Amino acid sequence: xxxxxxxxxxxxxxxxxxxxxxxxxxxxxxxxxxxxxxxxxxxxxxxxxxxxxxxxxxxxxxxxxxxxxxxxxxxxxxxxxxxxxxxxxxxxxxxxxxxxxxxxxxxxxxxxxxxxxxxxxxxxxxxxxxxxxxxxxxxxxxxxxxxxxxxxxxxxxxxxxxxxxxxxxxxxxxxxxxxxxxxxxxxxxxxxxxxxxxxxxxxxxxxxxxxxxxxxxxxxxxxxxxxxxxxxxxxxxxxxxxxxxxxxxxxxxxxxxxxxxxxxxxxxxxxxxxxxxxxxxxxxxxxxxxxxxxxxxxxxxxxxxxxxxxxxxxxxxxxxxxxxxxx
Amino acid sequence: xxxxxxxxxxxxxxxxxxxxxxxxxxxxxxxxxxxxxxxxxxxxxxxxxxxxxxxxxxxxxxxxxxxxxxxxxxxxxxxxxxxxxxxxxxxxxxxxxxxxxxxxxxxxxxxxxxxxxxxxxxxxxxxxxxxxxxxxxxxxxxxxxxxxxxxxxxxxxxxxxxxxxxxxxxxxxxxxxxxxxxxxxxxxxxxxxxxxxxxxxxxxxxxxxxxxxxxxxxxxxxxxxxxxxxxxxxxxxxxxxxxxxxxxxxxxxxxxxxxxxxxxxxxxxxxxxxxxxxxxxxxxxxxxxxxxxxxxxxxxxxxxxxxxxxxxxxxxxxxxxxxxxxx
DNA sequence: GAACAATGTGGAATCGATTCCACAATTTGA
DNA sequence: TCAAATTGTGGAATCGATTCCACATTGTTC
Numbered sequence: 001x002x003x004x005x006x007x008x009x010x011x012x013x014x015x016x017x018x019x020x021x022x023x024x025x026x027x028x029x030x031x032x033x034x035x036x037x038x039x040x041x042x043x044x045x046x047x048x049x050x051x052x053x054x055x056x057x058x059x060x061x062x063x064x065x066x067x068x069x070x071x072x073x074x075x076x077x078x079x080x081x082x083x084x085x086x087x088x089x090x091x092x093x094x095x096x097x098x099x100x101x102x103x104x105x106x107x108x109x110x111x112x113x114x115x116x117x118x119x120x121x122x123x124x125x126x127x128x129x130x131x132x133x134x135x136x137x138x139x140x141x142x143x144x145x146x147x148x149x150x151x152x153x154x155x156x157x158x159x160x161x162x163x164x165x166x167x168x169x170x171x172x173x174x175x176x177x178x179x180x181x182x183x184x185x186x187x188x189x190x191x192x193x194x195x196x197x198x199x200x201x202x203x204x205x206x207x208x209x210x211x212x213x214x215x216x217x218x219x220x221x222x223x224x225x226x227x228x229x230x231x232x233x234x235x236x237x238x239x240x241x242x243x244x245x246x247x248x249x250x251x252x253x254x255x256x257x258x259x260x261x262x263x264x265x266x267x268x269x270x271x272x273x274x275x276x277x278x279x280x281x282x283x284x285x286x287x288x289x290x291x292x293x294x295x296x297x298x299x300x301x302x303x304x305x306x307x308x309x310x311x312x313x314x315x316x317x318x319x320x321x322x323x324x325x326x327x
Numbered sequence: 328x329x330x331x332x333x334x335x336x337x338x339x340x341x342x343x344x345x346x347x348x349x350x351x352x353x354x355x356x357x358x359x360x361x362x363x364x365x366x367x368x369x370x371x372x373x374x375x376x377x378x379x380x381x382x383x384x385x386x387x388x389x390x391x392x393x394x395x396x397x398x399x400x401x402x403x404x405x406x407x408x409x410x411x412x413x414x415x416x417x418x419x420x421x422x423x424x425x426x427x428x429x430x431x432x433x434x435x436x437x438x439x440x441x442x443x444x445x446x447x448x449x450x451x452x453x454x455x456x457x458x459x460x461x462x463x464x465x466x467x468x469x470x471x472x473x474x475x476x477x478x479x480x481x482x483x484x485x486x487x488x489x490x491x492x493x494x495x496x497x498x499x500x501x502x503x504x505x506x507x508x509x510x511x512x513x514x515x516x517x518x519x520x521x522x523x524x525x526x527x528x529x530x531x532x533x534x535x536x537x538x539x540x541x542x543x544x545x546x547x548x549x550x551x552x553x554x555x556x557x558x559x560x561x562x563x564x565x566x567x568x569x570x571x572x573x574x575x576x577x578x579x580x581x582x583x584x585x586x587x588x589x590x591x592x593x594x595x596x597x598x599x600x601x602x603x604x605x606x607x608x609x610x611x612x613x614x615x616x617x618x619x620x621x622x623x624x625x626x627x628x629x630x631x632x633x634x635x636x637x638x639x640x641x642x643x644x645x646x647x648x649x650x651x652x653x654x
Numbered sequence: 655g656a657a658c659a660a661t662g663t664g665g666a667a668t669c670g671a672t673t674c675c676a677c678a679a680t681t682t683g684a
Numbered sequence: 685t686c687a688a689a690t691t692g693t694g695g696a697a698t699c700g701a702t703t704c705c706a707c708a709t710t711g712t713t714c
Contacts, residue, residue: 003669003670003671004670004671004672005670013693013694014693014694014695015670015671015672015694015695016672016673016674016693016694016695017692017693017694019671019672019673020692020693022671023672025672025673026673026692026693027690027691027692027693028691028692028693029691029692029693032692032693046440047670047671047672048381048440048442048669048670048671049440049441049442049671050377050380050381050386050442050669050670050671051381051669051670051671051672051699052670052671052672053377053671053699054375054377054378054381054669054670054671054672054698054699054700054701055670055671055672055673055698055699056671056672056673056699057699059377061420064421068406069396069402069405069406069409070399070402070403070406072397075396075397075402076397078396078421078423079395079396079397079423079425082396082421082423083423083425086423091420091421091422091437091441092420092421093388093418093419093420093421094391094405094409094418094419094420094421095418096405096406096409096410096413098406098410109373110418113373113375113376114376114418115375115376115377220602220606249606252606253606256608275547275603276602276603276606279547279576279579279580279603279607280606281583281608330699330700330701331700331701331702332700340663340664341663341664341665342664342665342700342701342702343663343664343665343702343703343704344662344663344664346701346702346703347662347663349701350702352702352703353662353663353703354660354661354662354663355661355662355663356661356662356663359662359663374700374701374702375699375700375701376701377699377700377701378669378699378700378701378702379700379701379702380669380701381668381669381670381671381699381700381701381702382668382669382700382701382702382703383669383701383702384669
């Protein structure tokens with residue numbers, strides 16, 4: 001494998017001169033520069049990132065920690081991240097926790113040891129333990145999808161989106177509206193989406209039965225189960241907001257099993273603009289977050305931070321309602 | 328940041344001795360070993376991968392090249408890969424080509440420069456250009472989902488799976504069976520799945536109208552369009568095999584638009600066991616490939632190759648039919 | 655008892671790049 | 685014309701690890 005030593009010999013200069021040409025730093029005569037560039041081109045020489053990194057302490061690698069790559073939100077964000085990072089010569093080192101929260105902390109340590117230039121956390125819960133570890137490792141960090149104090153973060157306007165969804169139902173004449181959420185330890189999906197729902201209902205003078213508000217987990221089966229719980233009682237709602245498309249799809253499958261018509265007997269909406277949402281029967285009303293763009297923006301901010309340029313600590317992505325046959 | 332020099336000073340030994348302890352190589356007295364281990368533990372010291380790599384020429388990083396991370400097959404394979412690789416202290420460097428074939432070759436070069444220990448290609452077409460480049464870069468490589476001569480590859484039995492699917496339709500009384508495929512440059516999805524279909528039909532003495540065999544691309548919309556083409560002619564089939572779930576789902580949406588009943592008017596099946604397939608109406612019959620396991624197996628073989636242990640050049644993953652309401 | 659082997663250790667060389675220092679030649683300005 | 689600044693260059697030091705060599709001590713075998 002060719003090294004800078006070989007290039008220097010071929011171009012009749014020293015390694016310092018080759019380095020000056022490659023990095024466009026310091027004085028180099030035009031003659032010497034041309035000779036070096038010619039040799040580099042004809043040999044296809046590229047310097048070792050490892051040797052460079054040892055000296056410059058930069059790796060051009062960003063670590064990305066996520067609970068799964070198999071769902072749309074994380075995979076879209078990673079796509080956006082990768083698109084922007086590769087424009088600047090950076091690569092993604094993937095750290096998949098497989099939903100194991102402890103692994104998140106382990107990966108932060110591992111990525112520090114691997115000297116990544118920055119770390120992006122996707123679909124995390126920014127709890128005290130995580131925030132403490134983030135402060136400790138002292139690497140530029142971006143959190144995507146969750147608020148994080150004193151850390152660059154890109155979020156979606158969960159609160160406003162759900163308020164608007166709720167308003168949509170009310171405008172369509174619904175007064176009894178149910179809600180399928182997740183644990184509020186997930187501030188974005190669990191807390192703010194619920195708060196948006198409850199605040200809009202209160203603002204419209206509409207009450208919410210305790211039995212209409214269910215807590216699920218992030219899978220289709222638990223949406224199914226939650227709808228079952230909602231419909232167990234006499235005072236039944238006529239519409240349901242689920243905090244993810246998966247939960248909505250699970251709920252829909254329960255309704256169909258019970259012979260109930262969507263949206264005639266129950267209107268329903270989700271969040272996430274999953275591909276599946278489009279092909280449900282009827283097609284599911286949903287909120288489209290700009291996940292790929294969130295990834296791109298996250299990449300821009302972390303690069304600005306790494307390269308000591310001004311950055312925005314907080315970005316809130318826009319969203320749009322996709323109104324379909326389920327409402 | 329702590330280095331081996333600091334550890335040596337704290338433990339009252341030389342850097343060589345610390346290195347011997349960390350790598351369990353060469354003679355070290357019990358006394359010295361205990362002191363070093365104690366200091367390493369209390370400081371949380373971990374050696375720089377970059378410095379190690381400079382000397383050992385190993386990086387403990389595997390490059391993964393894929394056209395998209397947003398679909399189920401690649402994301403499941405990556406999940407399986409990551410699970411196995413992380414057991415052995417390896418990390419994944421993600422290289423997403425965004426369906427740009429030229430980028431695949433660029434990424435091979437980039438990953439060589441980054442001195443990854445191995446490269447995994449997912450959802451590629453092993454054409455002559457790619458195979459030439461693979462020979463040239465001389466890094467352990469695994470191809471997943473496609474056959475590749477002289478390269479470790481993990482495949483699915485596309486041919487046999489589609490023969491079995493075709494037989495299933497015939498056993499249910501269908502004689503007029505349509506096929507929605509993709510370009511045959513994709514040997515696995517385009518060629519072998521089609522060949523399985525045609526061979527089984529011929530073996531059963533059943534003819535296939537030219538208009539019943541359509542070529543689509545890998546998206547739902549083109550499955551919709553393909554079904555439109557199939558139904559344009561008088562002699563209509565009563566069943567359709569699509570080479571991916573997405574194409575099947577697109578076809579289904581066309582049928583519904585035309586007011587046709589699935590499976591009464593047209594039975595339909597896809598391949599890929601997508602999550603969506605389960606929630607279609609009726610639920611889609613599909614072939615489940617073991618994508619995560621393919622990733623795990625691919626990881627095992629590439630690690631065996633990297634570590635100069637015996638490996639299998641060709642693995643064929645098993646599959647299972649998931650028979651649902653669409654047939 | 656001597657020669658050979660095993661044990662244990664420290665320090666230099668090495669990996670491949672960048673960076674800084676020293677030196678020489680040339681140019682500029684007073 | 686001379687001093688200072690600029691231009692151009694090569695080589696050593698450095699980054700943080702591993703590895704090998706040289707040396708000293710201890711143990712074993714003939």
